[in-house]
Amino acid sequence: MKVVVIGAGLAGLCAARDLQRAGVEVVVLEARDRVGGRLEGGEIGGHPIELGGTWVGEGHARMYELIEELGLQIFRTWNDAGQVLIQLGDKRVLLDGTQGAIPRLNPIALADLAQGMARFGSLARGVDPAEPWSHPKAHHLDSQTFETWVRRNLRTAAGRAYFRVATEAIFAADAADISLLHALFYATSNTDLETLMAVDGGAQQDRVVGGSVLVAQRLASGLEVRLSSPVASIAHDDTGVTVTTRDGDAFAADRVVVALPPTLAGRLTYDPVLPAWRDQLTQVLPAGTVAKTFAAYPTPFWREQGLNGQVACDTGPVKVTFDVSPPDGEIGVLLGFVEGGEARRWQRLSDSERRQGVIDSFVRYFGPAAGDPTAYVEKDWSAEEFSRGCYGAYFAPGVWTGYGDVLRPPIGRIHWAGAEYAVEWNGYMEGAVRSGSATAREILG
Amino acid sequence: MKVVVIGAGLAGLCAARDLQRAGVEVVVLEARDRVGGRLEGGEIGGHPIELGGTWVGEGHARMYELIEELGLQIFRTWNDAGQVLIQLGDKRVLLDGTQGAIPRLNPIALADLAQGMARFGSLARGVDPAEPWSHPKAHHLDSQTFETWVRRNLRTAAGRAYFRVATEAIFAADAADISLLHALFYATSNTDLETLMAVDGGAQQDRVVGGSVLVAQRLASGLEVRLSSPVASIAHDDTGVTVTTRDGDAFAADRVVVALPPTLAGRLTYDPVLPAWRDQLTQVLPAGTVAKTFAAYPTPFWREQGLNGQVACDTGPVKVTFDVSPPDGEIGVLLGFVEGGEARRWQRLSDSERRQGVIDSFVRYFGPAAGDPTAYVEKDWSAEEFSRGCYGAYFAPGVWTGYGDVLRPPIGRIHWAGAEYAVEWNGYMEGAVRSGSATAREILG
Numbered sequence: 060m061k062v063v064v065i066g067a068g069l070a071g072l073c074a075a076r077d078l079q080r081a082g083v084e085v086v087v088l089e090a091r092d093r094v095g096g097r098l099e100g101g102e103i104g105g106h107p108i109e110l111g112g113t114w115v116g117e118g119h120a121r122m123y124e125l126i127e128e129l130g131l132q133i134f135r136t137w138n139d140a141g142q143v144l145i146q147l148g149d150k151r152v153l154l155d156g157t158q159g160a161i162p163r164l165n166p167i168a169l170a171d172l173a174q175g176m177a178r179f180g181s182l183a184r185g186v187d188p189a190e191p192w193s194h195p196k197a198h199h200l201d202s203q204t205f206e207t208w209v210r211r212n213l214r215t216a217a218g219r220a221y222f223r224v225a226t227e228a229i230f231a232a233d234a235a236d237i238s239l240l241h242a243l244f245y246a247t248s249n250t251d252l253e254t255l256m257a258v259d260g261g262a263q264q265d266r267v268v269g270g271s272v273l274v275a276q277r278l279a280s281g282l283e284v285r286l287s288s289p290v291a292s293i294a295h296d297d298t299g300v301t302v303t304t305r306d307g308d309a310f311a312a313d314r315v316v317v318a319l320p321p322t323l324a325g326r327l328t329y330d331p332v333l334p335a336w337r338d339q340l341t342q343v344l345p346a347g348t349v350a351k352t353f354a355a356y357p358t359p360f361w362r363e364q365g366l367n368g369q370v371a372c373d374t375g376p377v378k379v380t381f382d383v384s385p386p387d388g389e390i391g392v393l394l395g396f397v398e399g400g401e402a403r404r405w406q407r408l409s410d411s412e413r414r415q416g417v418i419d420s421f422v423r424y425f426g427p428a429a430g431d432p433t434a435y436v437e438k439d440w441s442a443e444e445f446s447r448g449c450y451g452a453y454f455a456p457g458v459w460t461g462y463g464d465v466l467r468p469p470i471g472r473i474h475w476a477g478a479e480y481a482v483e484w485n486g487y488m489e490g491a492v493r494s495g496s497a498t499a500r501e502i503l504g
Numbered sequence: 505m506k507v508v509v510i511g512a513g514l515a516g517l518c519a520a521r522d523l524q525r526a527g528v529e530v531v532v533l534e535a536r537d538r539v540g541g542r543l544e545g546g547e548i549g550g551h552p553i554e555l556g557g558t559w560v561g562e563g564h565a566r567m568y569e570l571i572e573e574l575g576l577q578i579f580r581t582w583n584d585a586g587q588v589l590i591q592l593g594d595k596r597v598l599l600d601g602t603q604g605a606i607p608r609l610n611p612i613a614l615a616d617l618a619q620g621m622a623r624f625g626s627l628a629r630g631v632d633p634a635e636p637w638s639h640p641k642a643h644h645l646d647s648q649t650f651e652t653w654v655r656r657n658l659r660t661a662a663g664r665a666y667f668r669v670a671t672e673a674i675f676a677a678d679a680a681d682i683s684l685l686h687a688l689f690y691a692t693s694n695t696d697l698e699t700l701m702a703v704d705g706g707a708q709q710d711r712v713v714g715g716s717v718l719v720a721q722r723l724a725s726g727l728e729v730r731l732s733s734p735v736a737s738i739a740h741d742d743t744g745v746t747v748t749t750r751d752g753d754a755f756a757a758d759r760v761v762v763a764l765p766p767t768l769a770g771r772l773t774y775d776p777v778l779p780a781w782r783d784q785l786t787q788v789l790p791a792g793t794v795a796k797t798f799a800a801y802p803t804p805f806w807r808e809q810g811l812n813g814q815v816a817c818d819t820g821p822v823k824v825t826f827d828v829s830p831p832d833g834e835i836g837v838l839l840g841f842v843e844g845g846e847a848r849r850w851q852r853l854s855d856s857e858r859r860q861g862v863i864d865s866f867v868r869y870f871g872p873a874a875g876d877p878t879a880y881v882e883k884d885w886s887a888e889e890f891s892r893g894c895y896g897a898y899f900a901p902g903v904w905t906g907y908g909d910v911l912r913p914p915i916g917r918i919h920w921a922g923a924e925y926a927v928e929w930n931g932y933m934e935g936a937v938r939s940g941s942a943t944a945r946e947i948l949g
Contacts, residue, residue, distance in 0.1 A: 198680070201680060202649055202651040202652070202678075202679070202680030203648070203649055203651070203652050203680075204647055204648055204649060204652070204901045204902075206647040206648070206901075207647070207648050207649070207652050232902075233647075233902055233906075234647070235643070235646060235647030235648075235901045235902040235905075236900075236901065236902040236906070291736070305773070322787045325767075325771065326770065326771045328750070332887075332889045334851070334852075334887070335793070335851045335884055335886035335887040335892075336848050336851050336852060336886070338886065338892050339790060339791070339793060339848070339886050339892065339893060342767045342790035342791060342892065342893070343790045345784060345787035345788045346784070346787060348780070348784060400902070400905070400906050403781050403784070403906055403907070406779070406780045406781050407779075407781060439780055441780035441781070441783065441784050442777075442779070442780040444777045447780075447783050447784065447787065448784060448787070455681075455900040455901065455902075456649045456651075456680045456681060456900065456901065457649075457677075457678055457680040457681040457845070457900075460680075460845075461678075461681070461845050461848055462848070
């Protein structure tokens with residue numbers, strides 16, 4: 060058997076590796092001149108940074124296995140000493156980095172937030188991540204935005220603000236952009252909202268020494284990967300597939316794995332065309348909007364102030380930050396996320412305005428010492444031709460119930476893989492790896 | 505000056521004609537082997553039918569002018585004699601075809617519906633169709649689905665059902681799929697909800713003798729249109745554009761008009777790529793889902809039963825029907841719309857199941873005589889490679905406020921045209937014509 064895999068991100072590479080191990084002849088076609096997809100290595104002040112996907116967290120069993128198998132090491136995200144800064148409206152509170160996701164707000168806001176989290180958690184536990192559309196109240200949950208739910212279920216400004224910032228940080232989209240059912244699905248696919256937000260014991264727990272892109276690079280080293288080979292079209296029939304690149308190179312195979320985000324999968328030409336409902340699925344799954352910004356300093360000076368570099372704030376452009384200094388802490392590196400609607404406004408500014416907006420946010424959180432970084436790096440993922448958004452697809456109201464059951468099944472000899480297709484750990488590197496392996500099994504089975 | 509227009513739908517053809525009249529050299533590249541785009545001629549029982557866009561209505565001044573200028577005639581949609589059938593749940597009521605959009609339900613449901621229409625109308629009048637995002641409460645209106653508004657503002661099951669059926673009929677999408685702000689924009693762009701639903705004095709008032717596609721065909725006759733020329737890519741810089749078809753034919757020009765629905769515009773390759781926010785706009789504007797179905801009978805027998813062939817019902821697959829018999833009424837033709845989520849389920853059935861579902865709906869509305877048509881025709885617009893949905897794009901929550909202001913402006917030498925871009929009569933043939941002319945003025949100006 061012969062298989063063409065389109066896309067050398069984690070899902071495509073894992074599918075290719077599993078197929079090759081089972082004796083299948085595999086070629087991976089990658090549009091970029093590098094592997095990794097939404098994982099990309101960068102550099103600031105002489106140290107590696109992750110321009111894309113970064114963290115491995117509690118429960119990401121396949122990723123930890125893979126990291127070990129590939130001879131890589133992990134280290135803990137800086138979290139131990141210092142406090143998280145939460146700034147909502149004019150309230151500025153600190154919380155112990157080890158105490159979890161709930162900040163110490165005033166008692167009324169805190170009670171409100173706690174009941175909101177509990178209500179959301181209780182709803183989410185009823186959603187089956189394999190089939191969110193099968194929930195008895197799926198249509199009701201999918202016919203409202205998450206913002207509508209937040210407004211109805213949180214009573215305090217601080218409680219609502221916290222949910223909105225969390226939504227932007229988790230989905231790279233605003234609470235108004237996604238359906239309540241999608242928020243519930245995503246939380247339960249990743250255990251719960253608390254896990255999604257947490258560092259220790261949560262989704263941001265560990266990092267790969269040297270950068271997460273090393274996972275993709277080492278996976279690729281044993282595979283036939285054709286770089287700079289963007290695919291234009293897939294011809295398919297009962298006997299096989301032919302995948303043709305924009306340059307006109309044709310690859311015949313028995314099966315093809317489209318390991319691209321849904322919105323990019325929709326930009327390929329299919330002959331014959333995809334069925335109506337499968338094509339429209341690609342129209343309703345836009346990618347989120349996020350830029351990662353980095354500023355380097357001689358030292359991680361915020362640690363001396365008793366801060367751990369983590370911020371959640373309701374004023375942008377940077378609303379969420381992390382300390383992504385190298386493991387030895389020999390320089391300090393702050394990561395700032397610009398996300399959702401905030402990112403769409405920020406994208407249109409000039410280079411210097413964008414940078415200034417980010418640095419101003421850092422100064423607001425960490426004081427004047429943040430105003431003079433030794434280096435600055437930014438990466439806007441929606442500007443990338445072969446991603447056109449990150450972290451992943453988000454589901455607007457009506458999408459899970461209207462199209463959910465046609466998301467994962469193959470169309471004839473065309474199979475799908477990627478973090479968007481994962482039942483467990485959807486949206487994460489762990490989900491991509493699991494989806495790639497699941498697609499390989501689907502083909503081998 | 506030289507301009508390439510991509511797409512020989514009404515907007516592209518009108519832009520091309522206006523440009524050519526101003527002395528510009530224009531070539532129109534059309535993917536299909538015919539002109540018209542979402543207008544297409546068909547045939548049933550030896551008589552022409554419209555497989556796509558059909559009606560011209562009150563206020564569609566440019567369309568009436570164009571029809572006259574092109575030597576075409578109009579005739580009235582059958583409406584005069586007979587009653588509209590409204591069936592919501594187990595309630596079945598008739599209303600005089602000339603009395604407007606409000607059915608005679610029980611007094612409580614009627615009062616509810618009337619207050620709902622009034623509330624909606626009052627909200628809609630505050631939305632500027634040129635800039636829906638500038639409404640003082642735009643974010644609030646755009647952060648909820650129309651379904652959320654219907655549930656909150658209509659108190660009776662019949663009132664809610666009526667709004668939902670109307671939404672499906674108007675948007676080819678469910679009330680859960682679209683934002684409240686979009687519903688308000690669309691109503692006000694087309695005068696009001698009553699106009700959108702009405703026949704006499706409304707959007708379904710008149711038809712073109714011989715079929716609406718004749719407008720496109722006659723417009724095209726004076727233009728250089730290259731059929732069967734799907735475009736693959738647009739290269740653009742400060743000096744000009746080069747448009748290349750899938751077959752590799754290249755057309756150099758000063759400007760290009762992309763007269764495609766936004767979701768298809770997003771499938772072209774741009775070099776350099778579109779800015780992040782303009783590319784993401786194409787990801788968040790999916791096409792609606794609609795199939796048109798037709799059944800022919802020896803006579804329009806429903807007219808003898810006192811019915812005018814118009815139905816609004818909350819049970820599918822066909823929920824909305826019209827009498828589209830030829831002007832002389834020598835045979836009877838029923839048109840049934842299958843829309844939104846209903847269409848997505850129906851699409852996946854076998855040929856015979858789909859047909860049977862439609863005929864069963866017609867029998868439910870018009871009695872056993874509808875069970876034995878002499879001919880049956882269906883057209884699923886989302887199955888069409890070069891439309892991938894109809895009637896047009898719909899705006900989910902967050903889209904107007906997140907991307908509205910980048911919808912219409914050109915990107916360098918790349919201009920946009922289509923019914924989706926129209927300020928007035930958005931979504932209609934009238935909007936397409938106005939948008940095409942506006943884009944021509946933008947280029948000439």
